[in-house]
Amino acid sequence: MCASSRVCKMATINTSEENTLLDNQSSSSTDIKPPYLINSEPYSVAKQLLSKIDKCSSSSQRESLNSITSEKISLMTASEQSSVVQPLLTDLYQISMAYAYWKANKHQEMATFDLYFRKNPFGGEYTLFAGLEECLKFIRDYKFHPTDIDYLRTVLPTYTEQEYYDYLLQLDMNNIKIYAVPEGTVVFPRIPLLRIEGPILKTQLLETTLLTLVNYASLVATNAARFRSAIGTEKALLEFGLRRAQGPDGGLSASKYCYLGGFDGTSNVLAGKLYGIPIKGTHAHAYVSSYESMDDLTERELCDRKSGERRPFADLCLKYLNELGPILKILPEQTNKGELAAFTSYALAFPTNFLALVDTYEVLKSGLPNFLAVARALHECKYQAVGLRLDSGDLAYLSLEVRAKFREAATKFNIDYFKDFNIVASNDINEETLVSLEKQGHSIDTFGIGTHLVTCQKQPALGCVYKLVELDSSPRIKVSQDIEKVTIPGRKNLYRIFGHDGKALCDLLTKYDEPVPQPSVKILSRHPFSDQRRAYVTPTSVESLYKLYWADGEIKEQLPSLKDVREYAKDQLNQLRKDHIRDLNPTPYKVSVTEALFTFMHELWMKNIPIGELD
Amino acid sequence: MCASSRVCKMATINTSEENTLLDNQSSSSTDIKPPYLINSEPYSVAKQLLSKIDKCSSSSQRESLNSITSEKISLMTASEQSSVVQPLLTDLYQISMAYAYWKANKHQEMATFDLYFRKNPFGGEYTLFAGLEECLKFIRDYKFHPTDIDYLRTVLPTYTEQEYYDYLLQLDMNNIKIYAVPEGTVVFPRIPLLRIEGPILKTQLLETTLLTLVNYASLVATNAARFRSAIGTEKALLEFGLRRAQGPDGGLSASKYCYLGGFDGTSNVLAGKLYGIPIKGTHAHAYVSSYESMDDLTERELCDRKSGERRPFADLCLKYLNELGPILKILPEQTNKGELAAFTSYALAFPTNFLALVDTYEVLKSGLPNFLAVARALHECKYQAVGLRLDSGDLAYLSLEVRAKFREAATKFNIDYFKDFNIVASNDINEETLVSLEKQGHSIDTFGIGTHLVTCQKQPALGCVYKLVELDSSPRIKVSQDIEKVTIPGRKNLYRIFGHDGKALCDLLTKYDEPVPQPSVKILSRHPFSDQRRAYVTPTSVESLYKLYWADGEIKEQLPSLKDVREYAKDQLNQLRKDHIRDLNPTPYKVSVTEALFTFMHELWMKNIPIGELD
Secondary structure (H helix, E strand, O other): OOHHHHHHHHHHOOOOHHHHOOOOOOOOOOOOOOOOOOOOOOHHHHHHHHHHHHHOOOHHHHHHHHHHHHHHOOHHHOOOOOOOOOOOOOEHHHHHHHHHHHHOOOOOOEEEEEEEOOOOHHHOOOEEOOOHHHHHHHHHOOOOOHHHHHHHHHHOOOOOOHHHHHHHHOOOOOOOEEEEOOOOOEEOOOOOOEEEEEEHHHHHHOHHHHHHHHHHHHHHHHHHHHHHHHHOOOOEEEEOOHHHOOOHHHHHHHHHHHHHOOOOEEOEHHHHHHHOOOEOOOOOHHHHHOOOOHHHOOOOOEEOOOOOOEEOHHHHHHHHHHHHHHHHOOOHHHOOHHHHHHHHHHHHHOOOOOEEEOOOOOHHHHHHHHHHHHHHHHHHOOOOOOEEEEOOOOHHHHHHHHHHHHHHHHHHHOOHHHHHOEEEEOOOOOHHHHHHHHHHOOOOOEEEEOHHHHOOOOOOOOOOEEEEEEEOOEEOOOOOOOHHHOOOOOOEEEEEEEOOOOOEEEEEEEEOOOOOOOOOOOEEEEOOOOOOOEEEEOOOEEEEOOEEEEEOOEEOOOOOOHHHHHHHHHHHHHOOOHHHHOOOOOOOOEEEEEHHHHHHHHHHHHHHOOOOOOO | OOHHHHHHHHHHOOOOHHHHOOOOOOOOOOOOOOOOOOOOOOHHHHHHHHHHHHHOOOHHHHHHHHHHHHHHOOHHHOOOOOOOOOOOOOEHHHHHHHHHHHHOOOOOOEEEEEEEOOOOHHHOOOEEOOOHHHHHHHHHOOOOOHHHHHHHHHHOOOOOOHHHHHHHHOOOOOOOEEEEOOOOOEEOOOOOOEEEEEEHHHHHHOHHHHHHHHHHHHHHHHHHHHHHHHHOOOOEEEEOOHHHOOOHHHHHHHHHHHHHOOOOEEOEHHHHHHHOOOEOOOOOHHHHHOOOOHHHOOOOOEEOOOOOOEEOHHHHHHHHHHHHHHHHOOOHHHOOHHHHHHHHHHHHHOOOOOEEEOOOOOHHHHHHHHHHHHHHHHHHOOOOOOEEEEOOOOHHHHHHHHHHHHHHHHHHHOOHHHHHOEEEEOOOOOHHHHHHHHHHOOOOOEEEEOHHHHOOOOOOOOOOEEEEEEEOOEEOOOOOOOHHHOOOOOOEEEEEEEOOOOOEEEEEEEEOOOOOOOOOOOEEEEOOOOOOOEEEEOOOEEEEOOEEEEEOOEEOOOOOOHHHHHHHHHHHHHOOOHHHHOOOOOOOOEEEEEHHHHHHHHHHHHHOOOOOOOO
């Protein structure tokens, strides 16, 4: 294959000037589709559109085509889910308990379980609920495989009855009901996120897997929302955590739920394919190290984007590097020429998407001048570079220094867009780093965030629990010496109460058969555990938070696309008062119960605690 | 279905007395197969053995059958691997870089990458290497699917050449080589765990996925080893973390690698099926709450294990509860009768495996007396209860109190084994809890550990990196202002040097073509970064740590079973001096380079750093 014949194909690119223009200043966080990193579109749609897209000569046409059709994507059509999500992905005791229920002929008793958490993560006062769609898929596809049963036979005692295995083999989740708050809802401690109703054997079997699917999804979505909140809506946030995630699927879930929580894209290609998340990326240090000098370049020419004329691109890079010496006050001969060669070759491969990683050797003395030299040479060939990435050092300082040099180069070269090159930063960033960067000032446009985001360094688990609250129409309570661990018994409904300003005032749990709270009608709301804490609330509006998602063996609600869930989550956060969201000492949001539920609960509580005797 | 007819089948159980005897005092940590929790055997073997086992009348025969055959299990036969481990589970920049390499006709240049980490996790001084087998499976099965290519077409710029896609579609990893230290080896910062050799395009494409597979596996295996080290070898450690893991596959990986790191079993049924890990479990609080009184029992009789005679089991439980009043100094009428009913029904379902969760209401006033009443009734029917589980409160205090009551009951009932009932504890336990419990004294036999173990609360990510060290026979270095981030260039070999006492003295990296260090021959070993730190070492023995695992398109080494890897890891830890392993201020283990490698590295380093100019 002749390298120069390949390069000549470049002359046929019909890319409009607008495509490569930097436009990130004007866009809001959700609209940011930085043109400088490579964009993706949802695979499921993209496939159908491929032929159409191929015929589109202008990329702006392509953009609009995609934005129209991306609305149609249903998440449930994502072609794969982790194969490990199956009935055996559970704790053994679920299967033992199921046997004991079955053996006692108790397995058909109708149970209600609540799935909820007791404390918001990360020292905050809110949580984003996520993972519902995966729960519904799990329930829809619930089926023991014959090899599962063969395995269980080797695990349970030999006297376990054959009919039990037969029973498991034909088991499905068709006669259970799942009520839940919609995915992406802002939620709080003690409110049941899912209410699961059905025969106790079945509802019990779901516990571990539902917890696994909700716990991490909600945790990492909340983490993403906090990162977003720390940096504001103007900057782009990209999730780069796959390599440090807790297992392959941990990485995939992280990409999905960080997007839900307000990130703009991911580096994870499979997440792009499966979930339609925009994917982004440039090159690594290894690419830079793979070149030692300009002599390593096998191809040195680039065709002018407009005229198609062959230009001596590598020589142009060297020429402009020399011109940059006095502008940047550096010694051009001391920049690393392997790095320059790497940048040159990368620009030859991606002339419309040149974003250089500049810290392999030394940012200000080598990476920056080499980047600017290649950017200037691209300009000469009518291409526009995108920017650079910083992956080490003091990001605030370096970004400000780099921006200053961009401005000087823009002036000296008389090319205005040079001052606006994108600066991407990606070195071990956590929420505190973002808060601190905002305070001290920086000139970063895009953050690539990995380890601390996806592993949730600050708190790596959300403590969701799954508790029996009703059986055979009779309420159940789990008491504990630790008051926070006491469950709120019975089947309940859940309402969000809004005030005049459209902001949420509190959440209210009611007994199942209580009337729906009405606007303008005063209610007494009580703290579930503390006698003294109570208040009258007069709602301006009331939202019932539960929807019936699963019944009669089918999913009852049209599930929104991931992108729509992401928008919904953003709206949800906007419904909260700022003091619930702020990073320092946020105000707790009130979750209360009605007078009737309070009394009901406390009577049952007393009944279930033995009275001690002092001796 | 008639419940009592079911119960009568119990009379046909031919369980020898020995099966239900508690024997955990005498066993070492790896041998602990507590009979009180339900045991599993590897599915792949179990399936073949099923008919044989079914014919075995005594469980001790069954035990020995399994222990013989479990040696034969090859991990590679595990029937499933997470479907998300595939070529697209990578960062987009790998695919962009691959295109740039291909475009520059550089893609066939032979590269060597090192995969290593820079710092031991959890403030410790050692790490267990894990994840190798999953890496090899990934490489063996590496293949882009046509839909992957269709998706990439929508992601990469439109001018990306068709031949590149054709090239990807036919790509396999047959002409790369993987050298690695064996899975389960104790490893240290900067030693390459994997050395990957092959065309740069291919070796680059592997980066993210290999990191994902090694990072968490090694992290959680190390965490498990630290928990084991904190509690010693006498106690049983069970992993209960699935519900809090970071995603479903995070849970599955946790179960596998915690077993590797020294745990005795897991609650995760799928991990049992796929990896042959012993699985354990009893019942949850919900099971207890599902009963309100003794009237809820549909079945009240149990057949005597020896005579087959029907016994009024529920009444026996109530009778013995009354007898326990004065023994335990409690009011029998105040124990929760729903709890007693739940224990009774559970014992009816699993008379040979009765282990009760006793903290649903109140441990000492309700759970413990109810448990002892059922245990005494089981004894009456010639069954032996197993023990109880504590899931809240002060575990040290409660376990000691409970043990004291066990002793009193043993004396009063004149049943010796009552004093040795197993106490399982499982409430938010982390490494520090274990250390503290050991210091203050406790009477716990088995720990069930979840959240903090599997999410690695103390440090949720291991920072493995993947660095280019050689290309086209020429060494590459990644310099950095942070000395710890400088790479050790070139292809290298790795040796572990042992002293007189059989303990490891240090690890030694050599240039690829240097002679192998010899026993009794003095070598100068140098700190890789610090001029002043050097020492002469005279090995008693030398172990070459690398094996060639992948070449010519096949796995070159017989991969050991997970159980064998676990044993190997234990031996590895025994080869370390205790001061490297202790939890408080452990001594760093030395990783050194030869004089030749030191000089080579530092010359290249100087060459790659621009000399600044002061102005």
